[in-house]
Amino acid sequence: MPHSELMPIGAFARRSGLTSSALRFYADCGLLSPAEVDPDSGYRYYSAGQLPRATGLRRLREIAMPLATVEAVLGAGPDDVSRLIDEHVGKVLGEAEAVRRQAALIKSSLAAVPGLPVTALKGPVLAGAIEQVLTATARDGGMPVLGGLRWEVAPEAVTLTATDRYRLSSRTLVPAEPAAMTWAATVDGDDLRAAVGEIRRCARVGVEATPHGIWLRLASRADQHCRLLAEEFPDHRLMLASLPEAITRVTVAKDALLGALEEHPGERVALSVTEHGMSVGTHPASPLPASVTGPALRVCFELITLYPAVSTAIGPDVLLDLRGPDQPVTIRSADRGDLTTVAMPVKHGPPA
Incomplete structure (x- = not known):
């Protein structure tokens, strides 16, 4: 190809949004080889036809996609491209959720604040109630509390409530033993969803409160930690009473x-x-x-x-x-x- 139709690495870097060092790295990896390399100077040249691949490579790396997956995406058909990207996003979100939950556990343990026993419930019953009531939650950036489950504990009853402003669901459970105290808080819905599988497999679940979360104590299984939401929960009792x-x-x-x-x-x-x-x-x-x-x-x-x-x-x-x-x-x-x-x-x- 005549040199007049090629771009030196610096010009190609500016047009593609990749740095010259990144282009050299991707060439060494086999992901984006130069169209031509000067045999005497070793200087690299790229063609305009390589810009779409370079742009796609940059965008995929911006979402933290591994090189092996980037190579697979760039060589795949339209259907496989969507699948591979969705699989990567799902993996990243799962890892982020695991990190967030682990961070909450670390903060709770480092704070050295003992949990205060609140109540105990039958695991399968609690798991079923959580799943039922969580259907009324919503993801709302302006009101994160709508993604939570309101717990209201009295000596003879535990009430779980959620609302997305168009629907309000509430279920009342009988504790396995009279509650040790009267207590109310809003628990993060995503944390509860993640814990439901373990809760269901435990005959008895103890609930302990800390300033920023609850511990679900599961006999013979890993205890589950769920964060509390600080925002004020909507006044559902006033709405029901009216x-x-x-x-x-x-x-x-x-x-x-x-x-x-x-x-x-x-x-x-x-x-x-x-x-x-x-x-x-x-x-x-x-x-x-x-x-x-x-x-x-x-x-x-x-x-x-x-x-x-x-x-x-x-x-x-x-x-x-x-x-x-x-x-x-x-x-x-x-x-x-x-x-x-x-x-x-x-x-x-x-x-x-």
């Missing part, structure tokens, strides 16, 4: 309602309740069999709000307490009321 009385109550088979929601094509769904049953979406001619008490109502929801509220209910039937088209709806199990979800409707739903 709910008006339900005017219509519906009991419907959980699987039938879930099936109808899964088949619904839109992002918003209307529940129409009459004395004949409950219709989902635009199918009033074929209502779901339901027990209805109270006047007919039509309430609209975002599907992503309603579906998790129904799916986490315990038992074959769900009970819906309706207060009006613009009022929160309470959803709970018809036969076991220890998991309760309050879902906010939307003002304008799909057409009837």
Whole structure:
């Protein structure tokens, strides 16, 4: 190739965003060899056609991708490129999460603050409750507390609560023994998700509080540490206390309602309740069999709000307490009321 069509290493470095030393390193690694090397001076030249590869190499290294993976990505087809990048990102995030959790453990141990026993719970029951209630959390950079689980411990009950502002889920558990103290705090949801597997495999879980976290003491397994969130949790008790009385109550088979929601094509769904049953979406001619008490109502929801509220209910039937088209709806199990979800409707739903 004529030299007039080649760029010296300095010019190529400026156009690609790589330093000259990085280009020499990648040439030695076989990732980006010069188009030509002057046999007398050893000076390296690059072509304009090499810029896309150089730019891609730089971008991949900016996300801390190992050289072996970079080489695989640069030589892969479009489908494999996406897969390899996603696998790398997943690995980096997993490693970062492991480092964060380990840092929390180190800080807790270096602080030398003993945990204060709070309560004890049955491991499988606690794990199930955490998974159910965490469905109502949200990742919100402006309100990190929405990603947490509120723990409220009283001598005879432990209540777990979460809210994403459109849904509020709460479950009350009976402790394995009367709680040692009254205590409340908001625990990091991601930490609890990571600990659920170990919690489920332990018959009894002791809960100990420290100034910045909780220890979940697991007999014969590694104890789990979860951070506390400092932000103030929304005043859910005031919201629950201010709910008006339900005017219509519906009991419907959980699987039938879930099936109808899964088949619904839109992002918003209307529940129409009459004395004949409950219709989902635009199918009033074929209502779901339901027990209805109270006047007919039509309430609209975002599907992503309603579906998790129904799916986490315990038992074959769900009970819906309706207060009006613009009022929160309470959803709970018809036969076991220890998991309760309050879902906010939307003002304008799909057409009837």
